[in-house]
Amino acid sequence: xxxxxxxxxxxxxxxxxxxxxxxxxxxxxxxxxxxxxxxxxxxxxxxxxxxxxxxxxxxxxxxxxxxxxxxxxxxxxxxxxxxxxxxxxxxxxxxxxxxxxxxxxxxxxxxxxxxxxxxxxxxxxxxxxxxxxxxxxxxxxxxxxxxxxxxxxxxxxxxxxxxxxxxxxxxxxxxxxxxxxxxxxxxxxxxxxxxxxxxxxxxxxxxxxxxxxxxxxxxxxxxxxxxxxxxxxxxxxxxxxxxxxxxxxxxxxxxxxxxxxxxxxxxxxxxxxxxxxxxxxxxxxxxxxxxxxxxxxxxxxxxxxxxxxxxxxxxxx
Numbered sequence: 001x002x003x004x005x006x007x008x009x010x011x012x013x014x015x016x017x018x019x020x021x022x023x024x025x026x027x028x029x030x031x032x033x034x035x036x037x038x039x040x041x042x043x044x045x046x047x048x049x050x051x052x053x054x055x056x057x058x059x060x061x062x063x064x065x066x067x068x069x070x071x072x073x074x075x076x077x078x079x080x081x082x083x084x085x086x087x088x089x090x091x092x093x094x095x096x097x098x099x100x101x102x103x104x105x106x107x108x109x110x111x112x113x114x115x116x117x118x119x120x121x122x123x124x125x126x127x128x129x130x131x132x133x134x135x136x137x138x139x140x141x142x143x144x145x146x147x148x149x150x151x152x153x154x155x156x157x158x159x160x161x162x163x164x165x166x167x168x169x170x171x172x173x174x175x176x177x178x179x180x181x182x183x184x185x186x187x188x189x190x191x192x193x194x195x196x197x198x199x200x201x202x203x204x205x206x207x208x209x210x211x212x213x214x215x216x217x218x219x220x221x222x223x224x225x226x227x228x229x230x231x232x233x234x235x236x237x238x239x240x241x242x243x244x245x246x247x248x249x250x251x252x253x254x255x256x257x258x259x260x261x262x263x264x265x266x267x268x269x270x271x272x273x274x275x276x277x278x279x280x281x282x283x284x285x286x287x288x289x290x291x292x293x294x295x296x297x298x299x300x301x302x303x304x305x306x307x308x309x310x311x312x313x314x315x316x317x
Contacts, residue, residue, distance in 0.1 A: 014054065020047040021059065022080040025073065028066045092153075092290040103292035108136040108146050109156040110210060112235060113279070115254040116172075116308050117156055123307055124299050131292055139233075141208045147282060153293050155282040158252065159210035167287075168280045169297070172304050175274035176214050177267045179239075179255075180248040187266035194222050194271040201229035201247035203238045211235070214275060215250040221272065239265065252277070 023033035024044065034041040052059050059073035069077060091104065105124075109117045114137045125133050136152060140159065147155050147166065160168045178197060180187055186197070198219065204226065205211040212231075219226045229247045232238050235255045242249055243264055253274065256265070281297055283289060289297070 014051070017047045017051040017054070018076075018080055018083065020044055021051055021073075021076065022084070024048060024060065024067055025069055025077045025080075028068070030067060092292070102130040102132075103290065104132040104134075104153070105292050105296055106134050106136075106153045107156065107296075108138060108143055108152040108154070110143055110158055111137060111139055112158060112211065112252045112254055113137070113156045115252075115257045119307055120300055120304060123303060124296055127299070128292075128295070139206075139208075140210050147284065150284050150287065153283075153290065154296070157210065157280050157282050158277055159213050160280045160282045165285045166282055167285050168282045170278040170280055171297075171300055172279040172308060174277040174279045175253045176211075176218075176250055176277055177253050177274045178248060178250050178270040179242055180266050180268055181242055181245050182264050182266045183245065184248065184266065184268075186248070186268050190269050192268060192270045194218075194273075195224065197248065197268065197270045198222070198224045199227060202226045203230050203232060203241045203247040203249040204228055205235070205238065205251075206231050206233050211251055214277060218250060218272060218275060250275075 020033065020037060020039070023036050024030055027033050027036070030041055030044050030048075033039075034044045037044070048060060055072065055076070057072035058070050059076060060067045061070055062068075088104075105121075107117070107121065114135075117135065121133055121135060125131065136146070138146065140157070143155060143157065144161055146152055147161065156171075157168075158174050160166060180200075186192055186200070202215075204215050215226070230241060232241060235251060238249050238251060239255065241247065248268070250273070253267075281300075283293075
């Protein structure tokens with residue numbers, strides 16, 4: 001019979017056990033896995049023990065406080081990813097058959113995207129309460145790696161990969177502007193020459209980030225070298241450094257968010273700025289977006305203007 005090879009797994013609640021095992025293997029710790037799964041630690045231990053008995057091999061070795069995978073555990077951990085991915089793809093197909101009453105949407109966005117995408121995701125979830133939504137926030141490098149691994153349903157980039165294996169669709173304008181502390185001598189001035197701005201100490205995102213790429217392109221346009229004072233790994237760190245009067249920066253206008261205008265920060269009127277970028281949806285070439293994903297993309301294209309762009313313009317004005 002076709003199920004003869006997996007008969008032993010059909011006798012027990014193997015899927016819940018695999019879920020527990022995957023969490024322990026990923027964290028290397030029973031306690032952290034129990035916290036993630038909202039289980040008592042003894043319950044986690046029982047699941048692992050039963051799964052080991054079912055397979056007939058030890059899966060984990062406890063060395064100090066860390067749980068290490070045995071050879072069999074490594075094989076099973078890899079199999080977990082395949083099994084869960086297969087079940088996820090099946091659920092996507094089932095969701096298409098059901099229509100939009102249920103389904104899932106796993107979104108991954110760049111760090112600056114966190115300032116506006118939750119607003120769109122929340123509005124979509126209200127109209128589609130049966131859809132399970134989640135959002136990963138990652139830097140550009142990690143986001144690109146997740147895209148290559150097809151780890152999520154849809155990606156949002158400011159500077160998407162240019163490889164032909166990636167499908168991109170523009171969804172929103174993304175203006176990059178110059179920021180300084182409100183007390184900075186350039187604040188409030190009109191038509192600041194870029195050459196004058198370029199002399200200021202520059203606070204810049206780390207190499208490889210979309211913001212770093214855009215900033216360097218601005219300086220390249222004028223044939224100037226930036227006076228880099230600090231490279232920082234987050235927009236929040238740059239904002240705090242600006243407020244500490246450590247320098248100026250070029251960042252997405254979305255960095256200020258959609259709800260509040262930070263009066264301590266000033267957007268400078270600098271030659272050549274703002275740079276009018278775009279936000280993009282991206283997914284691997286050859287991937288067929290599910291009905292839920294296609295519906296979300298349509299929703300964003302229809303509602304982004306009213307939910308994000310007009311609101312942003314109202315604050316800026």
